[in-house]
Amino acid sequence: xxxxxxxxxxxxxxxxxxxxxxxxxxxxxxxxxxxxxxxxxxxxxxxxxxxxxxxxxxxxxxxxxxxxxxxxxxxxxxxxxxxxxxxxxxxxxxxxxxxxxxxxxxxxxxxxxxxxxxxxxxxxxxxxxxxxxxxxxxxxxxxxxxxxxxxxxxxxxxxxxxxxxxxxxxxxxxxxxxxxxxxxxxxxxxxx
Numbered sequence: 001x002x003x004x005x006x007x008x009x010x011x012x013x014x015x016x017x018x019x020x021x022x023x024x025x026x027x028x029x030x031x032x033x034x035x036x037x038x039x040x041x042x043x044x045x046x047x048x049x050x051x052x053x054x055x056x057x058x059x060x061x062x063x064x065x066x067x068x069x070x071x072x073x074x075x076x077x078x079x080x081x082x083x084x085x086x087x088x089x090x091x092x093x094x095x096x097x098x099x100x101x102x103x104x105x106x107x108x109x110x111x112x113x114x115x116x117x118x119x120x121x122x123x124x125x126x127x128x129x130x131x132x133x134x135x136x137x138x139x140x141x142x143x144x145x146x147x148x149x150x151x152x153x154x155x156x157x158x159x160x161x162x163x164x165x166x167x168x169x170x171x172x173x174x175x176x177x178x179x180x181x182x183x184x185x186x187x188x189x190x191x192x
Contacts, residue, residue: 001131002030005074006067013066020063028053029074033124037132043121044075064122075122082117083107091121 006026010016032052036044050060067074079092081100088104100109109117124132 002033002074002128005128009067009069009073013069016066019059020066025063033074033128034132034136037124037129038136043078043123046122068122074125074128076125078121078123080119080121081109084109 003026006029007022010022016022032049033044036048044064046060046064047057049055049064050057055063064075068077076093081090081092082088083090083102083105085107086102086105088102090100090103092100101107102109
């Protein structure tokens with residue numbers, strides 16, 4: 001889903017390939033979003049992305065803006081301002097801020113200065129958030145519950161067999177070896 005959505009954005013915006021090559025940015029964006037969602041980050045920061053992946057900050061901001069450009073974008077832009085009357089933080093999903101009413105005290109802000117008063121924030125689109133959360137949950141279910149170090153531990157045959165469903169990213173020979181190993185265990189359980 002993420003791959004398809006990102007690829008569609010690249011198809012709609014040909015210039016992105018020149019600045020942010022798909023094959024280079026797809027894996028790091030996927031990794032970044034996955035780690036942000038794992039941390040339950042409500043908002044995704046281009047500054048954090050820049051620091052973690054050594055991307056110049058202006059390029060990071062350009063990327064985030066480009067990925068928010070379409071209705072089907074990866075990010076949704078939110079606009080944050082602080083009420084001058086009660087200091088409440090208000091978040092708007094629209095950039096229409098010529099006249100904004102505070103959600104806490106109903107104070108009407110007229111002509112907010114966008115340079116000084118408004119901050120752009122990015123949230124991951126709802127469907128992608130669900131996609132990444134479900135992927136993380138499925139990984140948790142497949143992870144053995146023993147206290148062993150997972151880096152030194154192998155995988156269960158059952159988990160390998162579950163990964164053989166189409167599309168199979170591995171060769172038929174490897175798939176057959178995994179299936180045979182799984183059936184052998186089932187066969188041996190039946191004879192004991």
